[in-house]
Amino acid sequence: MAGAARWRLVWGVVLACAASLASFGLLFLSGWLLAGAAVAGLAGQVSARAFNIILPATGVRFFAMVRILARYMERVVAHDGALRLTGQLRAWVYERLIPLAPAGLMELQGGDMLGRFVSDTDKVAAYYTDVALPFARAALCGVVFVGVFACFLPLAALVLALGLLGGALVPCLIGAATDRLVRRGAEKQSQIQAELAETLQNLGEYLLLDTACSRAKGWQAQQSAVDHARWTLDALEGAARGLVTILTFVTALAVLVLAAHAHQMGQLSVAEIPMLVLGGLAAFEVVTPLPLARQAAAEARLAGVRLQMACAPHGVAEVVQPHDLPHAPYDLVMRDVSFAYPKTVSPVLQHASLSIRQGEHVGLVGPSGVGKSSLINLLFGFYAPCGGSITFGGVDVRLLRAEDMAAFVAVVAQDFHLFAGTLRDNLLLGAPSATDAEVAEVLEVAQLTRFVQSLPKGLQTWVGNDGLRLSGGQARRVAVAQALLRRTPWLVLDEPTEGLDAPLEQALMAAITRWAANTTIVCMTHRTAVLPFMHRVVRVEDARFCPEGRAT
Numbered sequence: 207m208a209g210a211a212r213w214r215l216v217w218g219v220v221l222a223c224a225a226s227l228a229s230f231g232l233l234f235l236s237g238w239l240l241a242g243a244a245v246a247g248l249a250g251q252v253s254a255r256a257f258n259i260i261l262p263a264t265g266v267r268f269f270a271m272v273r274i275l276a277r278y279m280e281r282v283v284a285h286d287g288a289l290r291l292t293g294q295l296r297a298w299v300y301e302r303l304i305p306l307a308p309a310g311l312m313e314l315q316g317g318d319m320l321g322r323f324v325s326d327t328d329k330v331a332a333y334y335t336d337v338a339l340p341f342a343r344a345a346l347c348g349v350v351f352v353g354v355f356a357c358f359l360p361l362a363a364l365v366l367a368l369g370l371l372g373g374a375l376v377p378c379l380i381g382a383a384t385d386r387l388v389r390r391g392a393e394k395q396s397q398i399q400a401e402l403a404e405t406l407q408n409l410g411e412y413l414l415l416d417t418a419c420s421r422a423k424g425w426q427a428q429q430s431a432v433d434h435a436r437w438t439l440d441a442l443e444g445a446a447r448g449l450v451t452i453l454t455f456v457t458a459l460a461v462l463v464l465a466a467h468a469h470q471m472g473q474l475s476v477a478e479i480p481m482l483v484l485g486g487l488a489a490f491e492v493v494t495p496l497p498l499a500r501q502a503a504a505e506a507r508l509a510g511v512r513l514q515m516a517c518a519p520h521g522v523a524e525v526v527q528p529h530d531l532p533h534a535p536y537d538l539v540m541r542d543v544s545f546a547y548p549k550t551v552s553p554v555l556q557h558a559s560l561s562i563r564q565g566e567h568v569g570l571v572g573p574s575g576v577g578k579s580s581l582i583n584l585l586f587g588f589y590a591p592c593g594g595s596i597t598f599g600g601v602d603v604r605l606l607r608a609e610d611m612a613a614f615v616a617v618v619a620q621d622f623h624l625f626a627g628t629l630r631d632n633l634l635l636g637a638p639s640a641t642d643a644e645v646a647e648v649l650e651v652a653q654l655t656r657f658v659q660s661l662p663k664g665l666q667t668w669v670g671n672d673g674l675r676l677s678g679g680q681a682r683r684v685a686v687a688q689a690l691l692r693r694t695p696w697l698v699l700d701e702p703t704e705g706l707d708a709p710l711e712q713a714l715m716a717a718i719t720r721w722a723a724n725t726t727i728v729c730m731t732h733r734t735a736v737l738p739f740m741h742r743v744v745r746v747e748d749a750r751f752c753p754e755g756r757a758t
């Protein structure tokens with residue numbers, strides 16, 4: 207945690223304690239002042255004149271002012287600290303998620319991931335304001351309250367100590383039930399969130415399948431389970447608060463009896479009786495929020511576990527420390543590689559070997575599902591091979607991070623993604639400093655010039671979420687242009703001509719291979735028309751790479 211945030215958190219506790227102590231002082235002194243003034247008044251004029259009202263009245267004003275100021279400052283400082291904490295926690299989570307993507311995040315739904323990233327980080331950071339601060343305030347102020355009571359009447363101090371302790375133990379009584387309900391509510395809530403996000407993203411498909419309404423009905427049942435858990439939690443918290451209130455009044459009554467007895471014994475003045483009783487009532491102010499704090503603790507703990515689970519590497523390639531970068535020539539050498547996806551039985555590759563030299567144009571062909579695209583996952587270290595070795599530019603790929611690799615290899619994935627933004631935003635995503643001339647050049651190669659010119663807003667055209675405003679073929683060519691703009695030594699194209707008619711396919715491949723004559727191109731494809739543009743073809747078969755010889 208950064209220093210600025212840490213000090214804000216410490217000051218938050220100090221100010222919260224100051225506000226509660228001032229509140230206690232205010233009621234404590236008010237009790238004495240009112241009772242003292244009444245007694246002096248009843249005792250006649252001489253006594254009334256002798257009663258010094260100025261000092262306690264000043265004290266009351268002082269405590270009232272301190273209470274308002276401390277409470278205001280506590281809100282500002284503590285919440286500022288908590289917000290900084292949230293920011294730091296989100297950065298921490300994000301940094302841990304980066305090396306896990308995409309393989310390590312595959313088992314989490316997008317909506318669930320979003321929920322963890324937004325609401326779980328919020329709940330963990332709120333541990334400070336909602337849990338640590340109330341419990342710390344109760345402990346610190348409780349000691350001071352008991353100490354003040356002990357100065358006047360040790361027996362009343364003991365009763366107050368027992369009362370406060372009892373109030374602090376009430377949240378423990380409801381702890382187990384709270385934990386269970388919080389867990390049940392959170393699980394259902396995250397399920398709803400995940401499904402809602404997924405449904406909204408793909409609403410078109412659900413409408414076409416006529417299942418949009420039935421999904422909403424499923425959520426209603428889940429939502430009523432969440433509501434029921436929430437209602438029970440509220441009822442539990444209300445009961446716990448009720449119990450604390452009963453304890454408050456029982457303690458105040460016991461203090462009253464003890465103080466009255468002490469007065470009869472001449473140990474206390476009559477004005478000190480209401481002072482102790484009102485002080486006792488005020489002392490419980492720090493205990494009352496504890497049942498809610500216990501509930502928040504359960505939520506924060508669960509959110510923390512969910513975040514840790516999201517950030518834990520499971521079955522993916524080991525995260526590596528930065529190492530040597532690949533060096534020219536950027537050759538790929540795969541020796542005796544075996545690979546299977548986690549939790550699957552059949553291997554994708556078995557003792558497979560393949561060499562691709564820098565500058566080669568290689569077509570990778572084979573039946574659907576044979577393992578062509580898996581090469582990208584291995585190259586970028588998204589998954590680790592079970593056996594054999596893969597080197598790129600002389601460096602073992604296990605020692606390279608995906609972001610290092612991305613500087614050398616541009617990929618147009620089969621399931622490429624265009625972001626909600628303009629055409630220009632999407633094109634410049636991987637090459638923010640590209641000039642207009644360079645953009646125009648890659649648009650020409652990707653056969654997009656005429657299309658872009660036909661758009662009223664040209665490159666400023668909004669492509670919609672996931673490029674939905676473009677046809678499949680147009681969107682794919684935008685992805686190709688985006689990759690070309692990065693000018694990397696390697697270009698991996700997974701089905702680059704899918705969705706294109708034959709003339710456009712020919713034009714695109716001719717332009718790419720001409721423009722990237724010295725770039726290594728690996729083209730995974732089912733389209734035989736693409737192969738003549740390659741130097742050689744490799745067939746993936748029986749979990750091995752089988753060279754087919756020269757394509758042209």
Ligand SMILES: Nc1ncnc2c1ncn2[C@@H]1O[C@H](COP(=O)(O)OP(=O)(O)OP(=O)(O)O)[C@@H](O)[C@H]1O
Binds near residue numbers: 550
């Ligand atoms: N993340 C994954 N987890 C588990 N299995 C996977 C995963 N990705 C792919 N597979 C499986 O690995 C095998 C190879 O998939 P891959 O995508 O490499 O095939 P492909 O040859 O590119 O297929 P296509 O030509 O249809 O794109 C398939 O059987 C597929 O089901």
